[in-house]
Amino acid sequence: MNKLNAAFFDLDGTIIKDVGYLSDIKQVEIIQDSLNLILYLQSNNYKIFVITNQSGVARGYFDLEFINKKHEYINNLLLKQNIIITKYYTCPHYNEPDKVINKKYLKNCDCRKPKPGLILQAASSFNIDLTKSLMFGDKILDIKAGEAAGCKSFYIQKFFNIPKKDKLKFYENIFKDILK
Numbered sequence: 001m002n003k004l005n006a007a008f009f010d011l012d013g014t015i016i017k018d019v020g021y022l023s024d025i026k027q028v029e030i031i032q033d034s035l036n037l038i039l040y041l042q043s044n045n046y047k048i049f050v051i052t053n054q055s056g057v058a059r060g061y062f063d064l065e066f067i068n069k070k071h072e073y074i075n076n077l078l079l080k081q082n083i084i085i086t087k088y089y090t091c092p093h094y095n096e097p098d099k100v101i102n103k104k105y106l107k108n109c110d111c112r113k114p115k116p117g118l119i120l121q122a123a124s125s126f127n128i129d130l131t132k133s134l135m136f137g138d139k140i141l142d143i144k145a146g147e148a149a150g151c152k153s154f155y156i157q158k159f160f161n162i163p164k165k166d167k168l169k170f171y172e173n174i175f176k177d178i179l180k
């Protein structure tokens with residue numbers, strides 16, 4: 001069976017605006033520049049995954065039920081632009097006893113970025129070729145997680161504020177050798 005090519009995206013600050021421990025659906029604001037990039041990748045047969053640290057669960061700011069509700073809400077917004085997130089992978093853990101309220105999630109886990117655990121989980125569940133896959137995020141921990149998993153990794157900021165008329169050319173130049 002042929003392996004899948006995947007594009008992994010961080011969530012906060014990458015697909016939606018980073019408001020810091022988003023705890024109300026009304027705070028969700030999509031970053032359109034990222035959706036344009038996702039559309040381009042989808043049209044080049046990349047499956048889209050979200051890889052997100054949500055230590056707010058461990059810290060007691062919100063629960064996994066809220067996270068699922070948020071993802072459903074985002075999915076509905078993205079679907080209007082024909083974007084499909086194949087799966088969301090979330091790390092709810094945090095390893096600082098003083099800050100963790102929900103002790104179930106007090107853990108030095110393998111899934112919190114910069115560790116590549118969630119990407120590796122996705123790769124094994126979906127038979128993904130990591131050497132042909134991509135990671136996008138707004139922080140160094142995203143880049144580190146992507147690289148540790150063997151993916152080409154990019155700061156999403158690189159794709160912001162490109163004039164519409166230059167967009168396609170810009171994408172093509174960056175991905176010339178990767179998207180084949």
Ligand SMILES: [Mg+2]
Nearest residue numbers: 010012013138
């Ligand atoms: Mg982020």
Ligand SMILES: [Zn+2]
Nearest residue numbers: 091093109111
């Ligand atoms: Zn974790």
